[in-house]
Amino acid sequence: MSRKHDVNKEIENEVYCGTLPVLPKERKYGFIDALLVLSGYCIATWSYTQGSYLATLVGFKQLLIGAFLAAIFMLMVYQLPVIMSVRYGIDIWIWLRSVFGPKGNKIVTIIIILVNFPWYAVCCELFADSMENLLGLFGIQLFNGAHLILSLSCVVIGTIIALRGVGTITWTTRILVPLLLLVGVAVVVVGFTSVPMDVIWNYQPELAGDADKTVNYVLNIEANFAFVITLVGGMAEVPRLAKSEKSGYYAGVLGQGAAGSFFVVVGAVMAIAMRYVTGQMVDDPTLMMATLSAPILGLSSLLLVAFANIGTQAVGSYIYGVMLKSTFKKISYKTLVLVLGVYVALLCVWGKITEYFGSFLTIGACVYAPLAALLFVDFFLIRKQKLDLKSAYELPGHNAYRYSKGFNIVGIICLALGFCFTLVIYDPIKGIVHNKLLFMLTPTLASFIFTGVLYLLLSKIPGIRRYIRRDTYASPDKRPFDRAKVPPRQNIFFLPLMWLLCKMAVSPYKLKIDKHNMEGIKPPFLVYGSHNSFMDFYVTPLALNPYRANYISELEGFENFGEWIYRQAGCLGTRKFINDQSLIRNIARVIKRGDIMVIYPEARYANVGTNSHLTPSIAKLAKMLKVPVVTLNMQGNYLQQPIWNLKERKGARLHADLKCVVTADEIDKLSVDEILGRISRELTYDEYKYQLENKIVINDEWRAEGLHYPLYKCRKCGKDFAMTSSGSKITCKYCGDSYEMDELGQLHSSSGEVIHIPDWYEWQRGFVHEEIREGRYKLDIPVRVEALPNAVNFVDCGIGRLIQDNEGFSLEFDNYRTEKHEILKFPAKSMVSLHTEYDYRGKFGPCVTLSTYDDTFFIYPTEESRDVFNPTKIQFATEFLGGLYS
Numbered sequence: 001m002s003r004k005h006d007v008n009k010e011i012e013n014e015v016y017c018g019t020l021p022v023l024p025k026e027r028k029y030g031f032i033d034a035l036l037v038l039s040g041y042c043i044a045t046w047s048y049t050q051g052s053y054l055a056t057l058v059g060f061k062q063l064l065i066g067a068f069l070a071a072i073f074m075l076m077v078y079q080l081p082v083i084m085s086v087r088y089g090i091d092i093w094i095w096l097r098s099v100f101g102p103k104g105n106k107i108v109t110i111i112i113i114l115v116n117f118p119w120y121a122v123c124c125e126l127f128a129d130s131m132e133n134l135l136g137l138f139g140i141q142l143f144n145g146a147h148l149i150l151s152l153s154c155v156v157i158g159t160i161i162a163l164r165g166v167g168t169i170t171w172t173t174r175i176l177v178p179l180l181l182l183v184g185v186a187v188v189v190v191g192f193t194s195v196p197m198d199v200i201w202n203y204q205p206e207l208a209g210d211a212d213k214t215v216n217y218v219l220n221i222e223a224n225f226a227f228v229i230t231l232v233g234g235m236a237e238v239p240r241l242a243k244s245e246k247s248g249y250y251a252g253v254l255g256q257g258a259a260g261s262f263f264v265v266v267g268a269v270m271a272i273a274m275r276y277v278t279g280q281m282v283d284d285p286t287l288m289m290a291t292l293s294a295p296i297l298g299l300s301s302l303l304l305v306a307f308a309n310i311g312t313q314a315v316g317s318y319i320y321g322v323m324l325k326s327t328f329k330k331i332s333y334k335t336l337v338l339v340l341g342v343y344v345a346l347l348c349v350w351g352k353i354t355e356y357f358g359s360f361l362t363i364g365a366c367v368y369a370p371l372a373a374l375l376f377v378d379f380f381l382i383r384k385q386k387l388d389l390k391s392a393y394e395l396p397g398h399n400a401y402r403y404s405k406g407f408n409i410v411g412i413i414c415l416a417l418g419f420c421f422t423l424v425i426y427d428p429i430k431g432i433v434h435n436k437l438l439f440m441l442t443p444t445l446a447s448f449i450f451t452g453v454l455y456l457l458l459s460k461i462p463g464i465r466r467y468i469r470r471d472t473y474a475s476p477d478k479r480p481f482d483r484a485k486v487p488p489r490q491n492i493f494f495l496p497l498m499w500l501l502c503k504m505a506v507s508p509y510k511l512k513i514d515k516h517n518m519e520g521i522k523p524p525f526l527v528y529g530s531h532n533s534f535m536d537f538y539v540t541p542l543a544l545n546p547y548r549a550n551y552i553s554e555l556e557g558f559e560n561f562g563e564w565i566y567r568q569a570g571c572l573g574t575r576k577f578i579n580d581q582s583l584i585r586n587i588a589r590v591i592k593r594g595d596i597m598v599i600y601p602e603a604r605y606a607n608v609g610t611n612s613h614l615t616p617s618i619a620k621l622a623k624m625l626k627v628p629v630v631t632l633n634m635q636g637n638y639l640q641q642p643i644w645n646l647k648e649r650k651g652a653r654l655h656a657d658l659k660c661v662v663t664a665d666e667i668d669k670l671s672v673d674e675i676l677g678r679i680s681r682e683l684t685y686d687e688y689k690y691q692l693e694n695k696i697v698i699n700d701e702w703r704a705e706g707l708h709y710p711l712y713k714c715r716k717c718g719k720d721f722a723m724t725s726s727g728s729k730i731t732c733k734y735c736g737d738s739y740e741m742d743e744l745g746q747l748h749s750s751s752g753e754v755i756h757i758p759d760w761y762e763w764q765r766g767f768v769h770e771e772i773r774e775g776r777y778k779l780d781i782p783v784r785v786e787a788l789p790n791a792v793n794f795v796d797c798g799i800g801r802l803i804q805d806n807e808g809f810s811l812e813f814d815n816y817r818t819e820k821h822e823i824l825k826f827p828a829k830s831m832v833s834l835h836t837e838y839d840y841r842g843k844f845g846p847c848v849t850l851s852t853y854d855d856t857f858f859i860y861p862t863e864e865s866r867d868v869f870n871p872t873k874i875q876f877a878t879e880f881l882g883g884l885y886s
Contacts, residue, residue: 021389022089022240031247034239038255046122047260048187049354050227051267052281057216057223060203060272066217067264070224072257078229078372078448079252081379085240086248088387092375093323097392098471099378100415103406108371108415109327113320115364116230117340120316121347124154125354127309130285151348158313159341162321163334175311183308184266187285191269194292195276203272215433218442222426225444226365227264228256229372317341362428365444370418370451374411377452382459382468386475400471410458410468418451462562465792472793478816480854481555481573481790483582486589490548490570498541498569505538509640509654513543516659518630523547524591525628525660528618530611530683531600532638535654539634540598543658549596552583554603554835555856558791566791570595573791575851576603576835584621591625598632601683604835607710607872608761609638609687613884615832619675622667629662629675631682638687639698639745644838645706651698651743655690657682688745688757697743704728704741709838709846711757712870713764721870761872768876769885772806777877779804781865784844785813788856802859804877809850811857824857826850828881836871846871 054063084095097105128150132142192200207216239248273292274282282288321337328336347353353360379385391400403409425435426443433439438446458464490498527549529540541549553571566573572590574583590597602612622629633656640652661678662670670678691698707730708723716737724733730747731738739747739755747755771777785797800813808828815822837847844860848871851857861869879885 024089024243027089027241027243029242029247029251031242031244031251034242034247034251035255038239038251039259046119046126047263048267048270048285049122049126050223051264051269052271054220054223054264055203055268055271055275055281056205058205058220060200060268062217062220063268064265066220066224067261067268068257070221071228071261071264072253074225074228074444075253075257078376079249081375082239082249082252083245084379084385084387086242086245087385088389089240090389090392091240093326094392095379095387096375097394098383098387098401099374099408099411101401101403101406101408101411102394104403104408104412106327107412109323111367112371113324113340114343115367117316117320117343118347118353118360118364119230120158120313121151121344121353123309123312123316124151124158124344124348125351127151127154130309148348148351152345154310154313155341155345155348157310159317159337161310161314162317162337183285184263186289187266187270190289190292191266191273195273199276200269200272215439218439222362222365222442222444224261224264225442226362226368228260229368229444229448230364313344356429359428359431362422362426362443366419366422366428366447367415369422369444369447370415373418373448373450373452374414374455377455377459378411381456383471384475384477388471388474391471391474400474403467403470408468410464411455414451414455414458417454418447421450422447460562460564462560462565465562469793473796476795476816477790477792478795479790479792481558483574483580483853484585485573487550487570487572487586488567489593489595490550491568492548494568495548499545502538502541505535506542506654508650509535509636509652511539511542511654511656513539513656513658515543516657518658518660521628521630521660521663523549523596524594525596525630526591526622526625527596527598527630527632528679528683529598529600529632530606530634530637530685531602531604532606532609532634532687533641533643535637535640536600536634539637539654539656540632543632543656544596544598547596549598550590551598552587552600555788555791559788559793563791575853575856576849577831577833578851578853579830580853587621588625591627597625601679602833604833605643606638606685606687607643607836607875608758609642609685609690610758610761611683611685612833613879614676614680614683615884616672616676618679619672622662622675622679623672626664626667628660628664629667629679630658630660631679633657633659633683633685635685635687635690636696639691639696642706643836644709645702646839647700647702649698649700649703651696651700653694653696686758691745695744698745699743701727703743704730706838707741707757709870710872711760711764712872713767715755715760715763720873721867764872765876765880765885768873769880772877772880775806777805779868779874779877781869782862783865783869784860784862785811786858786860787816788858789854794858797857799862804874806881808881809878811850811859813857824850824852828878829883831878832882832884834875834878836875838871848874 051063051067054066057063058066081092081095084090085092088094093105093109096108099105100108128147131150132147135142205216207213239252242248242251270285270288271281274280274288277292317337317340320340321333324336324340325331325333388398388400390398391402394401401408422443425438425446426433428443441449459468527540527544529536537551540551548570550570550572552574553566554576555573558566558571558573563573572583572586574580587597587599599618601614601618604612606612634654635656636652636654639649640654641648659682661682662675667675690696704725704727706725708725711730712721712723713719714722714732714735714737717732717735719732719734722732722734723730725731728741729738730741737749739749741747745757747757747760749755768777780803781801783800783802785800786794787797788794795816797816798814800811802812803810806828807825808830809826811824811826813822813824814820835849837849839845840847840858840860845866846869847858847860849856849858
C-alpha cells in the first residue's frame with residue numbers, strides 16, 4: 001500500500017472518528033492528563049509576541065494582572081460549554097450546527113480559519129526573524145528578500161510535515177512541547193539573571209505624548225481576552241476525551257489560563273530585559289539569549305525555536321486541514337492543506353502581520369467573542385444543556401437543525417451584528433475608540449455580552465423561538481402553566497399600540513360598530529362575545545375603546561405569541577372545556593379591581609359561521625359577579641377568514657353590535673334562565689345570512705377550498721368523509737355530486753338546487769345523533785399526540801390511540817411526565833364541546849384537543865387514520881354526549 005494511500009486513510013479515520021461522539025468508556029484523560037495536553041496546546045512562540053505587545057501598553061504589574069486574571073476570567077466564562085463536549089463526547093463544531101445550521105456552520109468554519117490561521121504566519125515571521133538575527137550576530141549579511149524566503153521556507157517545511165499525516169504529526173508534537181518548554185525556561189532564567197529584578201518589577205512603558213493610560217490598560221485587558229478567546233475553535237478537542245465534566249472544564253481554564261499566560265509573561269520579561277540592555281523591545285528569544293548570555297546559547301535556542309515554529313506550523317496545518325476535511329468531505333486533505341499553506345504564504349508576502357498584531361488580535365476577537373456568546377447562550381439558556389444528536393449528525397428523518405435550507409438565519413445575523421458591534425466601539429486598524437463607555441468593558445467583552453443578550457432576547461419572540469427550537473422534543477420544558485397567576489391589567493402604555501394595530505387590521509374591511517343601551521355603562525362589567533375567527537381579537541378592543549379589558553385565552557395563543565405579550569394585552573390563560581376554578585377566581589379579581597372581563601363563551605371558532613348553544617354557567621357567573629352584562633355580536637369576521645381556510649378574503653365587510661343586555665339593577669332580579677335567554681338571543685348569528693342580506697361579494701377563485709372539512713357527508717350518496725373541495729366547488733369523490741359556491745356564499749347544485757351552508761352542516765349533525773342513539777357510533781383510530789403543558793413548547797407524545805364512544809374519550813399515548821405508555825379517560829358528561837382545527841399551523845393536518853389541568857393534548861390523524869378523522873363529526877358526537885344538544 002502506498003504512503004499516499006496510508007495518509008489519506010489515516011485522515012479519513014481521523015475525520016470520521018473525530019466527529020463521532022466519544023463514549024464514556026472511551027474517555028482516557030483525567031484532570032492532570034487533560035491539563036498537560038491543553039498546556040502544550042496553547043504554548044507557542046507567538047506567546048512571546050503577545051507578551052512583547054502587552055509590554056508596550058502597561059507596566060509589568062498591570063501586565064501580570066491582565067495576563068492571568070483577565071485571561072482566567074474570560075476562560076471561566078466562555079469555557080463553560082466545554083461541559084457539553086464532555087457530556088456528549090462531541091466537539092463544539094457539532095453543537096454549532098444547532099446555532100448556525102449545517103451549511104451555515106461551513107461558512108463559519110471558513111471565517112474562523114481566515115481570522116485564526118494568521119497565527120501561523122506569526123510563527124513563520126518569528127522563524128525568519130530568529131534566523132536573520134542569529135546570522136547577524138555571526139556577521140553574516142543577508143540579501144534583500146531573504147526574510148521572505150526564510151518565512152516561506154517555514155511554510156513549506158511545515159506543510160510537507162502536515163501532508164505526511166497523523167504519525168508524523170504525533171512525533172512532531174511529542175518533540176515540540178518539550179522544546180517550547182525548554183525555550184521558555186531558558187528565557188526566564190536568562191531574563192531574570194541578566195537584569196536587576198526591580199527593573200522588570202517596576203517597569204513602565206514609554207507612552208507617546210497623546211497616549212491615554214486608561215485606554216492602554218483597557219487594550220491590555222482586551223488583548224488578553226482576545227488572546228484566549230481565539231482558542232474557542234479548538235477548546236473542546238481535548239476536553240471531550242476527559243472522564244468528567246469538571247476535569248474537562250478546569251483543565252481548559254487552567255491549562256490555557258495558567259500555562260498559556262505564563263508564556264505570555266515570559267515574553268514580556270524577555271522584551272523588558274532586552275529594552276533595558278539594548279533600548280529596543282524584542283520578541284525573539286533567540287536574539288535575547290544570544291545578546292544577554294552567549295552566542296552558543298543563541299545557537300542552541302535557534303535550533304529549538306526553528307523546530308518549534310516549523311512544528312507549530314505543521315500541527316496547525318494538520319488540525320485545520322482535518323477540521324476543513326470534516327466540513328468539506330469531497331475535497332482531498334492534501335488540497336486543503338495546500339490551500340492553507342498558500343494562505344499563510346500570502347500573509348508572509350504581505351509581511352505586516354506582526355506590525356498589526358494588536359489589530360489582528362481584536363479582529364479575531366470580533367468574530368470569536370460573538371461566536372463564544374452564541375455557544376454559551378445556546379447551550380445554557382436556550383437548549384438547557386440538551387442537544388438533539390440525531391439532528392446534529394443529520395441522520396435521516398431528523399431535520400431539526402436544517403432551518404432555512406441548512407442555514408440558521410437568526411444565529412448568522414447575531415454573529416454578524418456582534419462583529420459589527422465591536423467595530424462600533426473600537427477601530428482595530430486605526431486604533432480609534434468610538435465609544436469610550438462601552439470601550440471600558442473591552443470590545444471583546446462588550447461584544448460577548450451584546451451578542452449573548454441579543455440572541456437570548458430574540459429567542460423569547462415566539463416565532464423566532466419556534467424557529468430556533470425545532471428540537472424541543474429533545475429537551476422540552478415540562479413545567480405546567482401557572483393558571484392561578486393573577487392576571488395584570490392591560491398595560492396602559494401598550495394600549496395605544498394595540499388600538500393602532502387593531503385599527504390597521506380591520507381597516508381593509510370597513511368595520512362599523514353600533515352600540516345599544518351603553519349609556520352610563522362603565523367598568524366593571526362582563527362582556528360575552530361571539531367567536532368566529534382571530535379577527536374577533538382585533539374588533540373587541542376597538543368596540544370597548546377607550547376602556548381597557550382582560551381577555552380569556554387558551555394556552556395555545558400564549559405559546560404562539562408569547563406569554564409576556566399576552567400578559568401585557570391582559571389575557572388570562574386557561575385550557576378549553578375544563579372546570580377551571582383558578583380561572584373563576586381570576587375573573588372575580590378582574591371585576592373586583594374595576595376592569596372589564598371579556599369572555600368568548602363558545603370557546604371555539606364557528607365552523608360554518610353559526611352560533612353554538614350556550615350553557616347556563618355563563619348566566620350563573622354573571623349573577624355571581626353582580627355587574628352589568630354586555631354582549632358583542634361580531635359579523636363578517638368568519639367571512640373574512642373561516643376556520644376551514646385561513647386565507648383572508650378581502651371582500652368581507654365587518655360589523656359589530658355592542659349591547660348591554662343586563663344592567664346592574666337587573667342582575668339580582670332576573671333568573672339564570674332569563675339572563676341566559678337574553679345573552680343567547682344577542683349572540684345568535686348566521687354569517688352566510690349576513691353575507692346574503694348585505695350582498696357582500698367574495699369572489700376569490702379558491703373560496704370553497706377547505707369547505708369539505710365541516711361539510712364532510714355527501715348529500716346524495718350519504719357517505720361520510722366523501723367530500724373534496726377545489727376552487728369554488730365542493731364535490732363527492734364517490735358519486736361525483738358537486739356544488740358551486742357563488743360570490744354570496746350560497747351553494748348551487750348542477751340540478752339547480754340552492755343550499756344554505758349551515759343547513760347542510762346541521763343536517764350532518766342529525767345523523768351523528770342518530771348513530772349515538774342507536775349505539776352505532778364509535779371512533780377507534782391511531783393518532784399522533786402532542787401535549788402543550790405551558791406557554792413555551794409542545795411535547796411529542798408519540799403515536800397513540802383515540803377512542804370515542806358513549807362513555808366519552810379514551811386517549812392512549814406516551815405520557816412524557818411519567819415516561820410510560822398510559823391511557824387517559826375523559827367522561828362524556830365532563831365536556832360540552834371540544835376544540836377543533838382543520839389544518840393546525842400547517843403541521844399534521846386536522847386536529848382536536850382534549851385537556852387536563854396541566855396539559856392540552858393536540859390529537860392528529862396518522863396516515864392510516866387520515867381518511868376517517870374528521871374534527872366536525874367528533875365535535876358533533878362530543879356535544880351530543882355532553883348534553884349541549886339533545
